[in-house]
Amino acid sequence: MNMQTTSRLTAAETALVEAFGAQIGELPGNGAVIGTRDRLLDELKKAGLPTRRIEAWHYTDLKNLLRSVPDAALVSAIDPIAPLVEGSKVLSILQGAADAKAAVDGVEIALFKDRLADGSAVAGLTALDKDDAIGRINGSFVRDGYAITVPANAELEAPIELQALHAAGQVHTRFPVSFGAASRATIIERHRSVTEDAAFVSSISDITLEDGADITWIILQTQGAADTHLGQIRVQLGTDAKLRLFVINAGGKLVRQELRIDVVGEGAELTLRGVNLLGAESHTDVTLVLGHNVPNTNSTEIIRNVVFDRANGVFQGMIRVAPDAQKTDAKMSCNTLLLTDDGGFSAKPELEIFADDVVCGHGATVADIESSHLFYLMARGVPENKARAMLVNAFVAEIVEELEEEKLVEALEGVISAWLEKHA
Amino acid sequence: MAAVQETIDQVRLIDVDQYKYGFETVIEVDKAPKGLSEEIIRFISAKKQEPDWMLEWRLDAYRRWLTMEEPTWARVEYPKIDFNDLYYYAAPKSTAGPKSLEEVDPELLKVYEKLGIPLREQEILAGVETPRVAVDAVFDSVSVVTTFKKELQKAGVIFMSISEAIREHPELIKKYLGSVVPTSDNFYATLNAAVFTDGSFVFVPKGVRCPMELSTYFRINEKNTGQFERTLIIAEEGSYVSYLEGCTAPQRDENQLHAAVVELIALDDAEIKYSTVQNWYPGDAQGKGGIYNFVTKRGDCRGARSKISWTQVETGSAITWKYPSCILRGDDSRGEFYSIAVSNGYQQIDSGTKMIHLGKNTSSRIISKGISAGNSNNTYRGQVSINRRASNARNFTNCDSLLIGDQCGAHTVPYIDVKNASAQIEHEATTSKISEDQKFYVMQRGIPEEEAIALIVNGFVKDVIQQLPMEFAVEAQKLIGISLEGSVG
Secondary structure, eight states, X not given: OOOOOOOOOOHHHHHHHHHHHHHTTTSOOOXXXXXXXXXXXXXXXXXXXXXXXSGGGTTOOHHHHOOOOOOOOOOSOOOOOOOSSTTOEEEEEETXXXXXXXXXXXXXXXXXXXXXXXXXXXXXXXXXXXXXXXXXXXXXXXXXXXXXXXXXXXXXXXXXEEEEEEXXXXXXXXXXXXXXXXXXXXXXXXXXXXXXXXEEEEEEEEEEEOTTOEEEEEEXXXXXXXXXXXXXXXXXXXXXXXXXXXXXEOOOSEEEEEEEEEEOSTTOEEEEEEEEEEOTTOEEEEEEEEEEOSSSOEEEEEEEEEEOTTOEEEEEEEEEEOTTOTTOEEEEEEEEEEOXXXXXXXXXXXXXXXXXXXXXXXXXXXXXXXXXXXXXXXXXXXXXHHHHHHHHHHHHHHHHGGGOOHHXXXXXXXXXXXHHHHHO | OHHHHHHHHHHHHOOTTSOTTOOOOOOOEEEOOBSOSHHHHHHHHHHTTOOHHHHHHHHHHHHHHHTOOOOOOSSOOOOOOOGGGSBSOEEEOOSSOOSSGGGSOHHHHHHHHHHTOOSSOTTSSTTOOOOOEEEEEEETTEEEEEOSXXXXXXXXXXXXXXXXXXXXXXXXXXXXXXXXXXXTSOHHHHHHHHHOOBOEEEEEOTTOBOSSEEEEEEEOOSTTBOBOBEEEEEEOXXXXXXXXXXXXXXXXXXXXXXXXXXXXXXXXXXXXXXXXXXXXXXXXXXXXXXXXXXXXXXXXXOSTTOEEEEEEEEOOXXXXXXXXXXXXXXXXXXXXXXXXXEEOTTOEEEEOOXXXXXXXXXXXXXXXEEEEETTOEEEEEEXXXXXXXXXXXXXXXXXXXXXXXXXXXXXXXXXXXXXOTTOEEEEEEEEEEOOHHHHHHHHTXXXXXXXXXXXXXXXXXXXXXXXXXHHHHHHHHHHHHHHHTTTOO
């Protein structure tokens, strides 16, 4: 019984393979980088895009959902837009190309394409595991991005905005960022479309927090209704490092946001907050794989989802506690407002625990708006649609407010309100 | 708390590698040759004097099975099973079926006596008047004796071995067998469909409340035999039945395979309560030997307002792969799953449930308590799925894990799929160890550490123990005590 069969490539898989063939001559990279690209594409070709039979992709059958991939052809120039928060230092990546002139005081910034050209980026290009389709796609195709080094003890007053603007076509970006010991900074990673045409985007942020770094990282994804966004953030948290990671998805047609976080230093702390606003026929998947690998670390994760129309949402949250990671305190919760019978939500909060002296828990809820809450507002003369909007807004605003920095909270609330007004 | 005291006594008495039920009975056994083929299936079918349609059903399943692959998604590891190196049929040799207990091989009766099976149901708990229990004992695949058949018959309840039922009630078998777990369901269920040798059949007619608890004990005895039993329970409109299943197996060096299928069908307003205490041999302290337990259990709430409740206490087996599920098809139907899974030594448990909400106003409740000790791994894997048309569905899930020792693992893998806005789903899971505060509180009242832990563990699983029929509750507490021996203190 030989079950090994060579499966035929789907249209999207074929498009990726062909795009690679067409681009390979001009993709930046030295011999080692090109070799790695070849290998990753080969793996992708052999494994195909993941299906629901692959546990990590159980709810996002990429092979089936990704019907086509737009041509790689780049379109005309795009202009940067105003930053989300006034006064931010903007590092723009327009249609996948970083700005050679970009600079932020006190921070080392290099173009990722230069790192590819000199081969120093090669180690980071690899896939994290055999099911890491995003790592493979991005590693094969990545052209540019910023490599950022925040020196030890630096305290950046203004946020840095990584402004990734996409038109149509394929865009593959990468942001290796390292935060020195005891540094403090706020980074806003923003992905936005400027046209209605389909874009296929893969983006990986590879971030390291040295001992005692205290960082806020915000991912704001507001791509177009025809776009595919495959995002991944790889995090290493050092001793006593603190990361507040906010992930907001309010756009895209097919979105997979992978958060691969490894806590490797004692006393480290992770705060993850997520808001996913799903409408139209979109499919949005947030997948967290969090490893507590050393003793005495904490994490809390709260994910809030609102589902309208024919949208489907997914949250997979895996917390792994290694055998030596005693005194881990990890709490995860995923709450969903499912406001439609045409859409759906799937949650898989997982715990994998190998240490005994830990406190770990997760909770997941899925429900409609509580009728008593609605009644309370309507009894006070608020019309139903307005009352609903208020309750939905409150459900997600609560999360954003945890950011505390007023300007940032205001800006994100603005994005959320605008989205809700359009979809509710 | 007499039961708690008993647990503690058991813990003192028995080491993890001194499996209490690890004796072997020497009686003559009628065996089919090793291996699996169409001939073996024909042999089994002929031995069972089955009609042709049944043989065809088996062969069809076998042919499907040949095209299937062993599932690998569960968090269990074991060397590949050579399905051709097993015996698929072993029956105690007897010429005619025994008419009464007196006619049964006394060796067999001794085995049951050692196990404490209440064949003669009077004094299950000394001084306590207990409800009657009817037992359909399965000894290496063949149902040996069925008690209380007559009394059950009076009530109209059919309780017999499935082989008898195939001969005597073919219309019911044809209608219901495989209607909940189809032959193509999964690798092990398909294998079972091809080679099952015995099991129980229960039919409770319309409006009848089964006058006693029905009970089956399974034992694997002969070396290298797979135990493939098949149970089918049908509760007609407005009926009620409570079914108890308990398992023990003698000590063996080689791993033995157990792949059972249980199908429950509840029609309008019917209720089925299915309780299991599973205590197959878990392997020795080094992880050698033990039973592989790959079981498919599924209940179908086919009628409106029907209810199916699973309660399980899993303390045995080297590997457990088991997900008793409910398909909530009827409107207003209800599914329940209460589970205690205790793993010690090198045991691996991957167990949980599925609640598939299809009808309107359906509700389900899942309470799972996992306790891992030693070098074991204990996984809860559960699915709650709300169909698009299943309006007003309600689910509550609670799974708690307790870790004893730093070499074991506790894992939780819930899948929640909701496609209807009116559903209300709540899931919570926690993992922790016994807190020092709790232990201190108990110990400073003069209770030694080991007893303190046993007390706390019994408190941890109380929600589930309460769901068991009383005589089982006592046995379950004993088993938990035995299973945790050597891991505490």
